[in-house]
Amino acid sequence: MAPFAAPQGLSQKRMGRYVFQRLLGMLAVMFVVVTIVFIIVRIAPGDPAAVMLGPDATAQDVASLRTRLGLDRPIIIQYGIFFGQLLQGDLGESIFLNRPVLTALAERAEPTFFLTLFSILIAGIIAIPVGIMSAYWRGSLFDQGATTLAMLAASIPSFWLGLILIQILAVRWGVFPVSGYGGPGASLLTRLSHLILPAISLGVVSSALILRFTRASMLDVLNDDYVRTARSKGMSEFRVIMKHAFKNALIPVLTVVGITAALLVSGAVVTETVFGLPGVGSLVVSAVLRRDYPVIQGALLIIAALYVLINFLIDMLYLLVDPRVRY
């Protein structure tokens, strides 16, 4: 039997409605996010133009920048313009980088994307099997060890783990590059090899949450009646656990994996700085330091959009895993 059977034809209509509802919800959330980002950047203390130009700027410079940024218009008009540009995919111009915000972000997207992807894979690969075994052998030495390690992993900051890994694996043993992204013209493989240590440090730290959820969720289902039914059919214990128990336990775990992925994007800010990776995170850090408001605003929007998108993808996964959502 296919573990993730394609939804049956009969339910196509209900599925369509479900997907449509989620899409609408996603748009509504994005609208709210855009508005909040707009407001936050506008109510930040001080005149952005003055802050950007620094204390030495003349009043004339400030005034002309205000006009260029459209800050002299009524707030509601600014909002309208902001929104209109957004709909055309225009996030504005960076003040210091001399290019559109979108371009600046796109240039930095690759390391952040792969860092997040690798981290979540590492977290999942550690946390899910260990969580399953912990629950299965509840109270055993294995369970106690895993739970303790998870607590430890959850309480160390990822940048600290990153520094330790750099110290041992990169500086002392020279197995991995210390920092950076391979320099200009580096091959994809070289670039990705620079992501291994940061991905491990982020992955290990976020595995703790996934592990705890997997364990709790498995404990919930292990005593369910259908698990006993599966055993009474005469199948192997491994199959009972994976096919019948874990698939049911997976539903809440999916949510946590999604939330973790979203948290990782924000966690990347610090890790990228520690490892000197030219990602979105370090772009945001430098933008904040230089008050590059359009870049900050653009990055906030993109990160929020990723959050929303991940949540949407989780909802779609639910659709695949749980027939009760489909019908």
Place this chain on the structure above:
Amino acid sequence: MSELPADIVLRVDDLRTHFEAGDRVAKSVDGVSFDVRRGETVAVVGESGSGKSVTSLSIMRLLSAPGRIVGGDILYRASDDRVLDLAKLPEKAMRGIRGREIAMIFQEPMTSLNPLYTIGDQIMEMVQLHEPVSRAEARRRAKRMLELVEIPAADRRLDEYPHQMSGGMRQRAMIALALACNPKLLIADEPTTALDVTIQAQILDLLRRLQAEIGMSILFITHNLGVVAEIAHDVVVMYAGRVVEKASVDALFDNQKHPYTRGLLACIPNATRDRAPTGERMRLNPIPGSVPSILALPAGCSFAPRCSLVTSECESNPSLLVAGPDHLSRCWRHETL
């Protein structure tokens, strides 16, 4: 291996299943013995907590920790006529018994099927576990099983999920699943308790018909003696982990040789009295008191604290005494009953 008369499919002999937690030992099943003959139904009756489920889970070896079989034999005559002691069979060999030789249905039709797989998938999985058949063949078999248990529109139902079916339909599907590999013995642990009376009668009818057609034996677990009269050949009455009375269904309904059985029988709503012209519903006569904790059983007869016939003799615990032809009772005073 041990001797077993040819017409006996299952012999549970002095089965002891304990739950050990620290220094506290719950003797949930404490020396239970009974035989199940080929093609017949044995009912195990008793109030909640008397050890019925633990007995059946022991036979299937599906006890959850800290439950453990600590003594006794579970002799089973397999299809190839070998006699196996299930109490000591290695887990791997046990997997070939479960589903294929002995199948089980449970009390809760709402939760006993996996919500994430279709009914068809769950039946096909059972078939393909034990027989080297193709998916298409397994599906044909699954459909035939649904027809056997009288589920209408079997072809469509195969692709439905449990939550799309009613409780009665799910219990039928569960029976179809259990019978998919033609087991010789079906253990039914309160299969009708969660269903309303009409559906309950339909399921009992179905089981009786299937038994006649397939010739399987049934171990039927219930706390309702009324159901027993309809389906069983022999009855085993359990109380606090022990058998207190054992007889053929006729002998038992004719003359109960244990005050506990007598009490259980008084609890059955009587259909004719139930619809008395006065409109007054009949009052049940429950046995006063409740089942003692198996962690703190009284020294003598464990039923003594609730028994109206109690004498000083009852301070020591009787063994199963012969109370008639094929009739055993664990009561000192069975002759007066």
